[in-house]
Amino acid sequence: MSAGTTKRGAAPGRRGVSVSYLVAGFVLLALAAIVGREAVEMRFYSSLGPGAGFFPAILAGLLALLALALVWQATFRADTLPRTEFASVGRAGYARIGAIVAGLLAIAFLVEWAGFRLSVGLFLFALFVMVGRYPLLRSALAAALLAAAYHLVFDVLLRVPLPAGVLGL
Structure with a gap:
């Protein structure tokens, strides 16, 4: 050589x-x-x-x-x-990636039945807890605020109706 x-x-x-x-x-x-x-x-x-x-x-x-x-x-x-x-992501990283993909698929299938705010709120909560590793209370608060912000922007300001689901949420 x-x-x-x-x-x-x-x-x-x-x-x-x-x-x-x-x-x-x-x-x-x-x-x-x-x-x-x-x-x-x-x-x-x-x-x-x-x-x-x-x-x-x-x-x-x-x-x-x-x-x-x-x-x-x-x-x-x-x-x-x-x-x-x-390649150095490891098993924990692949598990987080899988959790995100599973959550997105769950939103796609549940959004009509559960409603946009509820399904996105639950997804964000799970994302903050599992991927972001934030405390439960902080994650719940952030997810609820973001879901409410989506409602405010789309339903109220832009008048774009989002799926309400069977519970009306």
């Missing part, structure tokens, strides 16, 4: 392909494709100006460009990206 190369043959200080950034880039590219497909199904223009599909299409295009830039950088310029320690 020569003095100017590392074990894998790369120049010193340089990294190969960054797999975590590459995966993130492809996930963002897939998200851009989904948003773009949905945007194409909506009207781009209406008699009043831009239609419902106009801004999502622009955002999907920008997201796709940024995702492609991330894929390119992760493949050819990985040394310029910040190092990630994703």
Whole structure:
């Protein structure tokens, strides 16, 4: 092995392909494709100006460009990206990630039945306790205040009705 190369043959200080950034880039590219497909199904223009599909299409295009830039950088310029320690998350980190995903899925399935404020309030409470590791009283207070703030912004100020559920919450 020569003095100017590392074990894998790369120049010193340089990294190969960054797999975590590459995966993130492809996930963002897939998200851009989904948003773009949905945007194409909506009207781009209406008699009043831009239609419902106009801004999502622009955002999907920008997201796709940024995702492609991330894929390119992760493949050819990985040394310029910040190092990630994703592999060092450990079991506790994966459990927290799983709890967040499970909570989001629970909201998606329960929001019509339980109502937006109750389902989001319970999700935020669980998130503060399990992920943030805050005390129970502090978590309950923060979750209740945020759920009330969502109600104030959407239902009262913007007049956007949120699902009330069977309990009317």
